[in-house]
Amino acid sequence: MGAVDSAGESKSHARGQKKHKKKRRLRIRIDMTPMVDVAFLLLTFFMLTTYFSKPQTMELNLPPDEKSQVEVAESNLLTIRVAQDGEVFWNVGTDPANRIEMKELRKFLKDKSKENPKLITLLKIHREGKYEMLVKAMDEVALAKVERFSLAQMNLYDERQIQKARGS
Amino acid sequence: MPKIKKKRLGYALDMTPMVDVAMLLLTFFMMTTQFRPEEATAIEMPSSHAPYKMPETNIMTVTVNKIGDIYFGVDAQSLRAQLFGEANKLKSNMQVTPDQLRQLLVQARISNPKLVTLVKGDKTAPYGPVEDVLNILRQVKITRFNLVTELEKN
Numbered sequence: 001m002g003a004v005d006s007a008g009e010s011k012s013h014a015r016g017q018k019k020h021k022k023k024r025r026l027r028i029r030i031d032m033t034p035m036v037d038v039a040f041l042l043l044t045f046f047m048l049t050t051y052f053s054k055p056q057t058m059e060l061n062l063p064p065d066e067k068s069q070v071e072v073a074e075s076n077l078l079t080i081r082v083a084q085d086g087e088v089f090w091n092v093g094t095d096p097a098n099r100i101e102m103k104e105l106r107k108f109l110k111d112k113s114k115e116n117p118k119l120i121t122l123l124k125i126h127r128e129g130k131y132e133m134l135v136k137a138m139d140e141v142a143l144a145k146v147e148r149f150s151l152a153q154m155n156l157y158d159e160r161q162i163q164k165a166r167g168s
Numbered sequence: 169m170p171k172i173k174k175k176r177l178g179y180a181l182d183m184t185p186m187v188d189v190a191m192l193l194l195t196f197f198m199m200t201t202q203f204r205p206e207e208a209t210a211i212e213m214p215s216s217h218a219p220y221k222m223p224e225t226n227i228m229t230v231t232v233n234k235i236g237d238i239y240f241g242v243d244a245q246s247l248r249a250q251l252f253g254e255a256n257k258l259k260s261n262m263q264v265t266p267d268q269l270r271q272l273l274v275q276a277r278i279s280n281p282k283l284v285t286l287v288k289g290d291k292t293a294p295y296g297p298v299e300d301v302l303n304i305l306r307q308v309k310i311t312r313f314n315l316v317t318e319l320e321k322n
Contacts, residue, residue, distance in 0.1 A: 036187050039187070039190055039191055039194055043190055043197065047193075049201060050197055050200065050201050054221050054222050055222045055316050055317065055319075056216065056218045056316075056317050056319045057218060057220045057221070057317065058216055058218035058314060060312070061312050062302065062305070062306050063311065064311045127295055127296035128294060128295070130292055130294065131214065131232065131291065131292070131298045132291045134295060135215075135315060135317055138216070138315070139216040139217055139317075151302065153303075
């Protein structure tokens with residue numbers, strides 16, 4: 001396998017009359033097998049360790065300061081709250097909160113924004129929740145093509161709203 | 169006249185083209201391989217449908233691991249030497265406190281204004297520290313940043 005023969009093996013009969021010339025014609029045979037073996041080993045190694053998939057990123061824009069407040073009509077404000085166990089609640093303005101499944105969120109947001117194009121979505125996640133919930137909820141918001149969206153801190157009022165919705 | 173020799177079937181295969189191709193592939197994979205830099209902490213990323221690819225250069229990464237510890241890192245070694253000291257320039261990430269993070273973010277942005285901020289959180293990281301990180305970013309006027317996620321299948 002993969003052996004290299006030096007040239008002149010076949011010519012040696014035709015030209016090999018003189019003795020001093022015959023002496024110089026050493027047959028060089030390099031056995032390439034170990035090299036090829038190693039090459040294949042390395043090839044396999046690099047093929048297996050290479051990864052082509054780069055992580056994706058999700059772009060997020062936040063207002064620079066908490067002080068810069070924008071006045072929004074209550075009826076245009078949709079608040080989505082995620083409790084620490086991952087349950088999702090929504091309400092418009094100061095209405096009581098309602099439970100919703102994470103899976104239904106996309107369709108729900110689509111319908112809501114169609115109903116009211118001026119709607120602003122505010123996402124609040126409980127501090128003891130998981131980071132994954134933020135990404136999931138933001139992903140749903142992005143998939144529903146809701147552009148007017150912001151993140152806010154959850155306060156005691158929000159927690160009380162969640163408790164109330166759970167109680168009912 | 170000698171007997172007609174039965175022609176022996178040659179089973180010597182010319183391996184040269186195969187070896188050539190193998191070598192070519194080997195070279196390709198060796199050139200394109202980038203070894204994953206040693207991470208200070210193991211992160212399992214959440215998945216999303218976000219379509220943007222992660223940038224490779226001019227990045228600074230704020231990592232939040234499973235238990236809510238915050239790590240900070242930049243990609244350029246020279247900047248790392250400047251921020252963390254010469255001894256730590258080979259470490260891609262350093263654990264920081266929220267106050268240190270605030271200072272480091274400002275320093276890094278002064279040294280290289282083109283830096284893109286990436287927030288890399290573990291799937292199961294508590295949201296509290298992540299929220300703190302987001303607030304710090306807001307305070308140091310980094311209003312545009314990226315959350316690193318894995319691409320969700322389907």
